[in-house]
Amino acid sequence: MTEKIAAVRIRGDVDTQQKTSHTLEKLNLEKVNQAVIYNNDPSIEGMLKQAKDYITYGKVSEETLEKLEKRNNDEEVTHGTVVNLHPPKGGYKGTRSHVNQGGSLGERENLDKLLQRMV
Numbered sequence: 001m002t003e004k005i006a007a008v009r010i011r012g013d014v015d016t017q018q019k020t021s022h023t024l025e026k027l028n029l030e031k032v033n034q035a036v037i038y039n040n041d042p043s044i045e046g047m048l049k050q051a052k053d054y055i056t057y058g059k060v061s062e063e064t065l066e067k068l069e070k071r072n073n074d075e076e077v078t079h080g081t082v083v084n085l086h087p088p089k090g091g092y093k094g095t096r097s098h099v100n101q102g103g104s105l106g107e108r109e110n111l112d113k114l115l116q117r118m119v
Helices: 018-026 042-050 062-071 114-119
Strands: 004-011 034-039 057-059 083-085 106-110
Touching: 004 042, 004 062, 004 114, 018 042, 034 062, 062 114, 106 114
Parallel strands: 057 106
Antiparallel strands: 004 034, 004 057, 034 083
């Protein structure tokens, strides 16, 4: 089975550059707190890096994928599936700074902790 990557939209559309807004649209991340599951692919990774200032993304485990399926009315979570989530319990650390700076944006080693707080 291929490795899965999840992306979660954290920031809205206000003052977004057109190129980034178009990328978010192509990623199916139209609303805040939406998650989308993708297969690990170089083209998807390039799009995620383009939108890194508005989303967080990273690898997800099978356990988390099962919880997302339950959240998605027991429908299978496949490539491109959009799942609407609650805001995380305890909130985001920061919606304007990256993970390595103590915030919530950008690439994470493992997205499981955040997604489990949002399910």
